[in-house]
Amino acid sequence: MSIFFVNPAWSQTTMTNVISDAVYYDGYATTVSDPVPNGLIRLNNARYARKLTDAELDSFKAKIAMRVTIGALCDNYDRLGEVFLAMVPKNQSTYTLNDPSVKRIEIGRYITPFMNKNRTPSEVPYTYDISNLYSVFHDAGLRSAYDLYMELDVFGVPYAAQTQVSGCSGRIDVFSGTLTFFSTDTGATPTDANTLIPILSYNRLNNYDSTDVTGETVRLVTFNLPNAVTDARFFVISTPHGANSGGEEYIRRQNYTYIDDVQVLTYTPGGISCEPFRVYNTQANQIYGAAPKTFDNWTSWNNWCPGNAVPIRGFTLANMTAGNHTLKHTIPTAVFNQQQGEVYLSVYMQGKSNSTLNVKEIKTVDVNIYPNPTSDFVTIQSKEGVASITLFNMEGRKLAENYGENRINLSAYSPGVYLLNIVLRGGTTFKHKIIKK
Template sequence: MYKRLLLLSIFLSNLVSSQTTMTNVISDAVYYDGYAATVSNPVPSGLTRLNNARYTRKLTDTELDSFKAKIAMRVTIGALCDNYDRLGEVFLALVPKSQSTYTIADPNVKRIEVGRYITPFMNKNRTPSEVPYTYDISNLYNVFHDNALRSTYDMYMELDVFGVPYAAQTQVLGCSGRIDVFSGTLTFFSTDTGASVTDSNNLIPILSYNRLNNYNSTDSTGETVRIVTFNLPDPVTNARFFVISTPHGANAGGEEYIRRQNYTYIDDVQVLTYTPGGTSCEPYRVYNTQGNGIYGNVAKTFADWTSWNNWCPGNSVPIREFTLPSLTAGNHTLKHTVPTAVFNQQQGDVYLSVYMQGKSNVTLDVKDIKTVDVNIYPNPTSDFVNVKSKVDVASITLFNVEGRKLTETYRENRIDLSSYSTGVYFLNIILKDGTIFKHKIIKK
């Protein structure tokens, strides 16, 4: 963690000290109670309030042209009348040229999450009264300068921070009756010094702040699984995938406090494994000016922090990345799963974002992505496994753990395991639209 912070600090320092372009997108915008009706308070010039928790601003052609190859994004959140840790995000929104305005739920808008952060416990009457977050988003240089993309879409940056003022109204001096929760600033710094430009020419938004759990938001009943398909009309090389996720659930035994391994698969091949957290939160103690049960009154050891924490109030969330040398044209499936997640008392969620960049011989548009509405149940099973999907099932094939094919059904949405011994098996499921994915089944 300390090394990562040092690298980010050096990265931003190098930007500011060299020939640097600074682009200020949002300055000291005030955010309001996320549960209240959208306020009618004046909006800073050039901004649009999408709701109390999110502002958006269109990037001008001059600004897009000015971006250099190495880009740092700085988010600064200021304390107002929310003294708890909250989630915030930065999104790049691609809005069709034919639209001069849009809403947060507009189906025509393509959106990718480019940064996520956790606010500290802040008392606005104590210093420091703001917290900075810095990200290396140099990969977006290709997006900002893509003429084909810019001819179809206008590019907007959205800064989101959801807050509520109820605790601060009684705990923080000067907050009685107020519903302003945070202030937010979004700034880019860019330079060509030490930069190497890639030649990505396509962008695939796959998941944007998607809610995932094992009780009412999953693609496999009883499991924490998200399955998404995307189509490539032409082969893609150097496909870079960017993943942001955080587990939440502050109840006793909640997912915020228990570290779980996450697995990501592309076309049934495991490509990313990680466990959130595992870092010391001590570097961010200084920003937590409101007493709280996370930091306590005294410094904690590295072992104390890493035994349970998934993220730190006051820190940015890691952007994880993996690269595939090549992807063929046609349908592909991304599967993300957290097998040991419990969601005690059916509370909490994992919030998951994924997007892809790559290179094709043909300039690609931003592609429509669909989340496969599939339930696979029951699991474990004593006999039949059912596949429920809006798309008809073409075939289901059963394999043992050694990979030997045992049986296969066609144009049926279930398969019988009653004649097989207890243990672990794998289903290979093909839907009629060409979507293919595997799923682990336990025979009891």
């Protein structure tokens, strides 16, 4: 439903309400059979979807804000939630979460606060600027091939609240969720990107091989551009979460993103004060405590704030050639104590080309490179197998090369930083820095 109203800041604003107060249930339980709100699809206990109508898509203006509102029910802990744009083959009346024909990009992520449903405020809002999706919503070619659905996800677990929150005994409803868009043409120019590449959608960066060794895992993705692309904008969302003492949840460590072996993004999660979000954390918890914390205290350790939206980071490449490209994301000093913890990563790209908007298949490759640092051998593990490994010094001189082996020996070389050029049997090629102790 779209309605119009006058607002001092957004003089003519379209409001599109997609999901209203949908009830979410225990994410570990069998999918409930409770009635589904009109027009929604329940993909599982943690995710609802609704198709955007043609009238709604046509109504989107150049500047688009997305608001997620999460209400407290019977989960009083911090959880991760996401918003996805799902592209479903045209006129397919329903779909499943793992339907391979559905293309999906994550357009927003948030962290629920520690909420007690009996205390106010009992809901928390999250706001995102998604103006870049104007060209997606209005693309006739894309809309002729796909129906566009919005998915609102919030995973919750009620077990603690069943004993800690009055009125929650025996209940498995965990949160309520609302998704609304606002758009205006005031002070904005419509985007004109016509290439959309969904590279990663909530993929686990680490710990898919259950490793406790730092620097062992690298996430690689290869994608193909049928035509050259200009003004290629990449959107990156990641969260370190649940990794025990000393792990990724509480220790701030640098993340690195590469395109075709060129470092394009470096960041350290967190580093802000969580005090502005204290008001939403109505259930006592160890993160906020009873008294306010200083800015220095918060920024010394926090990777995120319960009650806050996760930053959408990004970078732009002026020109990308047609053909295959590789994205690599790594946290070289990551620690996953007792094989616990995850870093979920989403990346998509928009740009301009001389073809119509396209959504292409993406190939994901999991690679382990370890140990790093090393005193002798470095091993590369991948299901694709290793075709060759070439060792270079940082001046670019080739030092050694192995074919058909998955490891190379650095014991004969001086301590320092070296570069591996790795070719997998499936054709993926990438470079990776190694420290020799």
